[in-house]
Structure formats: C-alpha cells, structure tokens
Amino acid sequence: AQSVTQLGSHVSVSEGALVLLRCNYSSSVPPYLFWYVQYPNQGLQLLLKYTSAATLVKGINGFEAEFKKSETSFHLTKPSAHMSDAAEYFCAVSGSGGYQKVTFGIGTKLQVIP
Amino acid sequence: NAGVTQTPKFQVLKTGQSMTLQCAQDMNHNSMYWYRQDPGMGLRLIYYSASEGTTDKGEVPNGYNVSRLNKREFSLRLESAAPSQTSVYFCASSEPYRQGSYEQYFGPGTRLTVT
Numbered sequence: 008a009q010s011v012t013q014l015g016s017h018v019s020v021s022e023g024a025l026v027l028l029r030c031n032y033s034s035s036v037p038p039y040l041f042w043y044v045q046y047p048n049q050g051l052q053l054l055l056k057y058t059s060a061a062t063l064v065k066g067i068n069g070f071e072a073e074f075k076k077s078e079t080s081f082h083l084t085k086p087s088a089h090m091s092d093a094a095e096y097f098c099a100v101s102g103s104g105g106y107q108k109v110t111f112g113i114g115t116k117l118q119v120i121p
Numbered sequence: 122n123a124g125v126t127q128t129p130k131f132q133v134l135k136t137g138q139s140m141t142l143q144c145a146q147d148m149n150h151n152s153m154y155w156y157r158q159d160p161g162m163g164l165r166l167i168y169y170s171a172s173e174g175t176t177d178k179g180e181v182p183n184g185y186n187v188s189r190l191n192k193r194e195f196s197l198r199l200e201s202a203a204p205s206q207t208s209v210y211f212c213a214s215s216e217p218y219r220q221g222s223y224e225q226y227f228g229p230g231t232r233l234t235v236t
Contacts, residue, residue: 039223041224043227050211050228050229051164051211056224103223107217109223111163113161113162
C-alpha cells in the first residue's frame with residue numbers, strides 16, 4: 008500500500024522568495040518519488056524524480072527535492088520564485104522494479120505574488 | 122516525437138450519450154493509463170494497461186470501459202454518459218521495465234462536459 012500527502016492545497020509566495028512545497032509519503036516497499044507540474048489547461052510534466060540514487064535531486068526550472076527516509080518526506084524547493092512558477096504541483100509515489108502503480112497527491116496550487 | 126496525443130480536446134455530451142476518447146503514444150512504452158482530474162481530488166486512476174494485451178481496473182472504473190488496441194493506442198469509452206463524468210481526462214504512458222525510468226508521460230487532456 009502506498010499514499011501521498013501534500014500539505015497545503017494552496018501556497019502563496021512573493022516573487023523572489025523561497026518556494027517550499029511539502030510532500031510526505033507512505034510506502035511498504037522502497038519508493039520511487041516524483042514531482043510533476045501542471046500549467047493551466049495542460050497535462051502534467053515531470054519536474055524531477057528520485058529512483059534510489061542521490062537523495063538530493065535536481066530538476067528542471069531550478070527546482071530540487073530531497074528524499075528523507077527517516078521523515079518519509081520529499082519536499083520540493085526553489086530558492087527564488089518566478090512568476091512563471093505559478094502552476095499546480097503534484098507529488099507521486101510508486102514502488103520500484105517492474106510494473107508498479109503510481110499514486111498521486113491531490114496537488115498544491117502555487118501562486119506567485121509580484 | 123509527438124509523445125502522448127489525445128483526441129478530442131473538448132467534448133460536450135448529453136446524459137445517456139456514448140463516446141470514445143482516443144489516446145496514442147509514440148515512445149514505444151509498454152504501460153498506459155487513463156486518469157480523471159477533478160478539483161480538489163487530484164488524479165484518480167480509471168483503468169490501466171501494464172502491457173499490450175492486458176487491462177485492469179483502477180480506483181474509479183465504474184461507467185467506463187477501455188481497449189488496448191495495440192502497443193501504441195489505448196482508448197476509453199463512456200457507454201452512457203452521466204453528469205458525474207464531467208471532468209478532465211488524461212492519458213499517460215510509461216516504461217516501467219527499463220531501469221531508472223518509471224515516470225509517466227501525459228497527454229494534453231480532454232475536457233468533457235455532460236449535461
């Protein structure tokens with residue numbers, strides 16, 4: 008069994024401020040973890056993924072996430088928000104090895120205030 | 122590469138009408154998925170196909186059927202549409218059998234309204 012909890016369905020930050028989007032997971036097997044971004048009226052795009060290599064993962068557009076097994080967390084950060092970061096962000100978890108279903112969180116809408 | 126394509130982009134149906142949503146991928150992926158996205162509920166898996174020739178129910182399969190036509194194509198059918206099926210539908214594909222892969226690639230979505 009696996010699940011994902013995203014804390015905060017809406018997050019607002021000022022342009023230039025730190026972005027922190029929280030994700031906690033539950034998995035009975037070693038997890039693979041993902042962050043996706045969805046811009047308005049578009050599909051989801053992969054931002055970054057953790058697949059048991061380095062625990063600090065760098066993604067596109069300056070985002071990064073750190074896998075912390077002891078905290079069962081995979082929070083997404085970006086040092087300085089840009090207006091173009093306004094979107095909805097989804098955390099997801101799957102098992103590893105062969106076919107595994109992916110479970111998505113309910114999403115966090117990021118608003119960037121000029 | 123076009124990636125994952127979906128048709129149509131928009132559709133309005135009357136209650137009781139039927140329709141098929143089409144999805145195709147050109148990445149030679151083994152696995153394909155259909156999700157629906159509703160406000161405040163994230164993405165919910167309707168059906169998936171782990172590999173060509175197999176399909177399985179996801180979290181919310183009632184009222185839907187699927188066909189994995191070949192490795193490229195995976196269609197979703199609504200036999201008798203209901204207002205509760207008003208949603209945005211996404212198709213996705215992945216290659217879970219390749220080491221280090223596993224992420225899903227999404228299509229642009231179909232916005233369906235049932236009146």
